[in-house]
Amino acid sequence: MNEDELKLINPDGGMAEMFYAFCKAFGEVSGIAGVGVIGLIEGGSFAEKIERVLAMREGKDLPAGLVPCSSWWLVNDCGEMVGTIDLRHELSERLEMYGGHVGYAVHPDHRGKEYATYMLREVMAIAKAKGMGQLLITCDEDNVASQKVIKKCGGEYQDSVMNEGREVPTQRWWIECDQASNQV
Template sequence: MTELVRPDVRYHASWIVGVAEFGGQHKDGGSDLLEDVATLTHQDAFAAMVERLRADALEETPRAADRVPATALWIVHGGEFVGFLQIRHRLTPYLLEEGGHIGYSVRPSARRRGHATEALRAALPIAKDLGVDRVLVTCDEDNVGSRTVIERVGGAYEDSRNGKRRYWFEV
């Protein structure tokens, strides 16, 4: 069963393998919090990254002016890390145009198995609990897989801007 979990050190080994599939570096749901994966093979560095991801959900956590609080979640199946998901608590002008409230990515070896669909479906009530009543999710125009996920979960297409398809969910 696919589930969303808060970042946790117990997924260290499968996280390292999964992120390597993205080419060695990845932005966790759009966040710039990740460092070089080689550094994160060390337990202490990984634990510090997990704590930063968790702290990013708190309003009081210092951040750049163009950043908003965001809840980072990991997509897990059978106890193994298979992807990232991030819920941004509100929208900046950029996020309203292109980024949306929720971003997600599934590691290449785990794609086309329903993980993204289940994760997005599970993320919507979490977004509502965070105070987001209308959720924007975007994808690249040419990303057929993500478009299919969003439409399967019930996103209502609004328009396309700057090469991004924009979908809304009422939660």
């Protein structure tokens, strides 16, 4: 992986085509469900959704049940969106059990290139700069790829919990933000 070819950027309302191409790779019927915090925002144009996503960084206009959250998109040198990552600034009761501080997705055609590891390390450094000492990261127990990413970034396994309505337990891992600069 050549990190010079990657940029972690703020979501942009003028990049709808790139974003929807990313979503289409996941086969999402609604176009954005399940691809980051933007999928939780109802109504409005794409640009309006992005404005709300950016406002969430400051805790403004939070949809019910959500916490302040920062979102970024990973773009390669071809201008293609290859990943997305969200950093939740605090944990609700539900996030503490099942969602954690961080959620990420990598375009299926770009998996295995360590993009998730790159994004997580970048967000660990951002979280450290925000004064966050450690991050809770969760993944499904059968998501071996995500477990490898978490371990590469220094994750320590805490436990697995059953999420009501799900057949697969959710694993909970803790990562010290200080490790962001210690990883090679």
